[in-house]
Amino acid sequence: MYKSKLSDHLILILGSVLMIGPVLIVFLTSTHDAVEVHRFGLMASWGDHFTETYNKVLFKEGGFTGQVTGVRMLINSLILGIGFGIGKIVLSMLAAYAIVYFRFRMGTFFFWVIFTTLLLPLEVRIMPSYEVVQQLGMLNSYSGMIVPLLASATGTFYFRQFFKSVPDELLEAARIDGAGPFKFFIDILVPTSKTMIAAIFIIMFVYGWNQYLWPMMMTNDEAHFTLVRGIKQILLVWVGSQIPEYNEAFALAVLAMLPPVLVVLIFQSWFIKGLTESDK
Amino acid sequence: MKRVQFTNASLPYLLLLPQLAIIVIFFYWPSAQAIQSSFYLEDPFGFGSTFVGMENYTDVLGSNEYASIARFTIAFTLLVTFLSLSIALLLAVKADAVLKGSSTYKTLLMWVYAVAPPVAGLMGVMFFDMHIGPFLKVAAFFGWDFKIGLNYFDTAFAMVVIAVWKQIPYNFIFFLSGLQAIPKSVREASMIDCRSGFRRFWSIILPLLAPTAFFLLIINMTYSLFDTFGIVDVVVKDKAANNPITLVYKVYMDGFRGGDLGGSSAQSVILMLVVFVLTIFQFRFIERRVHYG
Amino acid sequence: MATITLDTVRKVYAGGVEAVKGVSIDIADGEFIVLVGPSGCGKSTLLRMIAGLEEISTGEIRIGEKVVNKVDPADRDIAMVFQNYALYPHMTVYNNLAYGLKNRGMAKDEIDRRVKEAARILEIGDYLDRKPRALSGGQRQRVAMGRAIVREPAAFLFDEPLSNLDAKLRVQMRVEIKRLQKSLKTTSVYVTHDQLEAMTLADRLVVLSGGNIEQIGAPIDVYDKPASTFVASFIGSPAMNLLKVRKGAAGLELETGSGLTAANPYGRDRYTLGVRPEHLSLVEAGVPAGALTLKATVNVLEPVGAESYLYASCGGTGQEIVIRVESHARFEPGQEITLTAQAKDVHFFDADTGRRVES
Ligand SMILES: Nc1ncnc2c1ncn2[C@@H]1O[C@H](COP(=O)(O)OP(=O)(O)OP(=O)(O)O)[C@@H](O)[C@H]1O
Numbered sequence A: 001m002y003k004s005k006l007s008d009h010l011i012l013i014l015g016s017v018l019m020i021g022p023v024l025i026v027f028l029t030s031t032h033d034a035v036e037v038h039r040f041g042l043m044a045s046w047g048d049h050f051t052e053t054y055n056k057v058l059f060k061e062g063g064f065t066g067q068v069t070g071v072r073m074l075i076n077s078l079i080l081g082i083g084f085g086i087g088k089i090v091l092s093m094l095a096a097y098a099i100v101y102f103r104f105r106m107g108t109f110f111f112w113v114i115f116t117t118l119l120l121p122l123e124v125r126i127m128p129s130y131e132v133v134q135q136l137g138m139l140n141s142y143s144g145m146i147v148p149l150l151a152s153a154t155g156t157f158y159f160r161q162f163f164k165s166v167p168d169e170l171l172e173a174a175r176i177d178g179a180g181p182f183k184f185f186i187d188i189l190v191p192t193s194k195t196m197i198a199a200i201f202i203i204m205f206v207y208g209w210n211q212y213l214w215p216m217m218m219t220n221d222e223a224h225f226t227l228v229r230g231i232k233q234i235l236l237v238w239v240g241s242q243i244p245e246y247n248e249a250f251a252l253a254v255l256a257m258l259p260p261v262l263v264v265l266i267f268q269s270w271f272i273k274g275l276t277e278s279d280k
Numbered sequence B: 001m002k003r004v005q006f007t008n009a010s011l012p013y014l015l016l017l018p019q020l021a022i023i024v025i026f027f028y029w030p031s032a033q034a035i036q037s038s039f040y041l042e043d044p045f046g047f048g049s050t051f052v053g054m055e056n057y058t059d060v061l062g063s064n065e066y067a068s069i070a071r072f073t074i075a076f077t078l079l080v081t082f083l084s085l086s087i088a089l090l091l092a093v094k095a096d097a098v099l100k101g102s103s104t105y106k107t108l109l110m111w112v113y114a115v116a117p118p119v120a121g122l123m124g125v126m127f128f129d130m131h132i133g134p135f136l137k138v139a140a141f142f143g144w145d146f147k148i149g150l151n152y153f154d155t156a157f158a159m160v161v162i163a164v165w166k167q168i169p170y171n172f173i174f175f176l177s178g179l180q181a182i183p184k185s186v187r188e189a190s191m192i193d194c195r196s197g198f199r200r201f202w203s204i205i206l207p208l209l210a211p212t213a214f215f216l217l218i219i220n221m222t223y224s225l226f227d228t229f230g231i232v233d234v235v236v237k238d239k240a241a242n243n244p245i246t247l248v249y250k251v252y253m254d255g256f257r258g259g260d261l262g263g264s265s266a267q268s269v270i271l272m273l274v275v276f277v278l279t280i281f282q283f284r285f286i287e288r289r290v291h292y293g
Numbered sequence C: 001m002a003t004i005t006l007d008t009v010r011k012v013y014a015g016g017v018e019a020v021k022g023v024s025i026d027i028a029d030g031e032f033i034v035l036v037g038p039s040g041c042g043k044s045t046l047l048r049m050i051a052g053l054e055e056i057s058t059g060e061i062r063i064g065e066k067v068v069n070k071v072d073p074a075d076r077d078i079a080m081v082f083q084n085y086a087l088y089p090h091m092t093v094y095n096n097l098a099y100g101l102k103n104r105g106m107a108k109d110e111i112d113r114r115v116k117e118a119a120r121i122l123e124i125g126d127y128l129d130r131k132p133r134a135l136s137g138g139q140r141q142r143v144a145m146g147r148a149i150v151r152e153p154a155a156f157l158f159d160e161p162l163s164n165l166d167a168k169l170r171v172q173m174r175v176e177i178k179r180l181q182k183s184l185k186t187t188s189v190y191v192t193h194d195q196l197e198a199m200t201l202a203d204r205l206v207v208l209s210g211g212n213i214e215q216i217g218a219p220i221d222v223y224d225k226p227a228s229t230f231v232a233s234f235i236g237s238p239a240m241n242l243l244k245v246r247k248g249a250a251g252l253e254l255e256t257g258s259g260l261t262a263a264n265p266y267g268r269d270r271y272t273l274g275v276r277p278e279h280l281s282l283v284e285a286g287v288p289a290g291a292l293t294l295k296a297t298v299n300v301l302e303p304v305g306a307e308s309y310l311y312a313s314c315g316g317t318g319q320e321i322v323i324r325v326e327s328h329a330r331f332e333p334g335q336e337i338t339l340t341a342q343a344k345d346v347h348f349f350d351a352d353t354g355r356r357v358e359s
């Protein structure tokens, strides 16, 4: 049997430290006040301004951004993450159901229409997408933030792969048991896909929460800012300020990281299964 | 697809309708517009546009600035891909090898996946910051006068470090589950056949990991090209002047900040072609994987 | 309960494969029919056409008096047991049984009565609240059976329902299926490639090969009078010995050499001659030679417990034949033996078509 060597552990510990260290330091620094940070640099110790800083970032209007509180941004981020996750699952499950379980004319054509979207990420058509959203009057709205992000087939691809792996006999047994397309979907397929749905939701939630470029272009009304989008604002305020509010910037960064990190940690096994088994 | 399928006159179309509608409006329409406006010159004051043929393309491809950004993007992509893949592979191999604590290491090493690129960028900027960044002291120790945001090379260095840091967990997750999917019996057989651990890794484990690695290669290239936008944006803070930027950032700068819709669109189309080729590779690969296992 | 009639049923798959080539069978009410044949012969396809899971290319299937070609599987009044059971993984055993009844809008207490009754018959009453993944293979099999029984359908369809079980359980369930079918008297069509399962279960066997029916008949008739060399070698284990013979100076002789003497009852020039291993006996002092005698050289003896199989070669070129012998018999490799068989146990098949010759 292979014996694990000390060096293996050393490498892994070094790796873990490099992964966790920066985040830990950012968190610790956020508990000090700005002047201290400015004078002494990043901190590896617990400061005594934790409540004060986080209170300010969460509840004070205009900490950084002029008109909006951290709580508002947190809520916006949640709306984007959850809305995107749910939207993705609903759309792509329905589409994958049609593609895998129905025989219909132009099925192959629609399949390609949908899967071609895997070819081009949003970033390469960002300008015209912005214009389309503008023409539709969807700037500065949650739907404008979420819906265009849904125009890709990743979820559909995941579900298609998964549905194909569901044994054919399940459908056959259900048909003999008198289940039509609706009943089969609700009674059999959705419950069978529960783990898959959870895994994809986690992946999509993190993806939605972490969106940056699109919300940045889409929203200039601060009431619609997400936490990740708020990062940009921090930097703009910085330019030209004497003593930047480092602590608050870090607190905001911590807030922006916390929910997706927690979700990924808590649902680790589902998340990894969903990520690796569906092959993206 | 399935041996038995439903045949229903309208239901499948209804099921596809929401997805199709969104895709047509927010994918095909903008993509078509990008292609179309890449052949036009937009009046800067919004008074219509004129057809200029390939001029936007020749302008873009002929420009020195574009060429240097393209060079940087290629170097950046290759570096980030190579470094994040090899570090992740090393960590995965070790995490797979240790008997105790494997799942703890896994947890510790994977969770950064959930950190958004711009947040990672912000943290990185702080570590490399000229006033408070600890990295400066390390660099100074080696006589390196590190100036993020001012020195081209230093800024590029910071970007690569941040982008690699952010991507290691993703690769790690895939490599580790790839390693864990190798049947125990295969490992045991190789243990009997081959004495040297390194040779075993090289001749048995690595080839079995090759599909995962290839898949990750494409994913990492796409990541370096597009998903690093947040990192670049945070690091250069809109002051692209002397700083390294990627091609996607240039599209955004010219289109959104500079108002040069035609040029920006032409660049979009060029990028589309690049991703297109990458993705075709990926598809062919996934197809193969579906067939053989 | 109902009759099932197949009238020149054909199936051509989209790819152009003709899986079933014009099959006609009349299945009586309450009859247990077993479709048997090698892998790929079209058994499942035929069964799935009866179930309505596969479209019928041409021909007609009637259940009772009703033509069901265009009838939905749910409306055919059949129940099916699948090889992998196809239990709904997220439903309890109870709900697995009840699902089909609920979909038919049956009253709750009637559903409950039927589920409980089926559970009692199959002895799965203790697991009704469990999910399928918490059951053993044999228990899952019973649940799959239960799902068919509760429906009280006109016909049961089985597609290799026992092939995922281990050998012992398979025998046990085989007996149970037989008992159940006899007491419920539900018309049943059962697909298997296991000839022993086929022999023991069937009222009538349908032997299929390459999408065609080779023979239909009661198991013992098929065994006694196989209609072709294909059936002869497929039914019975070990398989029937088949020897190429031709007309010789006196009666018949092996095409490949000497050692065989047999009469030529039908006067033809060439045959494929068949004798089952269990019908060959050794010519020893006191045992009279029958209609056929054969000289052979022992290769190997294979004991299986209750009996042994003796492999020997004959006809010079080393064509191998199998003889069933008593379990404690002793033979040495190279030993010369003489075998004999009675006239009624010698089968003649056309040398070219393989069809049985009876005149
Ligand atoms: N969906 C299909 N499309 C095309 N050809 C098919 C399809 N299903 C089965 N076939 C072909 O039809 C023939 C009969 O298949 P069938 O499944 O009925 O065989 P079987 O007798 O049940 O075999 P087995 O004992 O292996 O289950 C085979 O040659 C098979 O390859």
Ligand SMILES: [Mg+2]
Pocket: C043, C044, C045
């Ligand atoms: Mg079959």
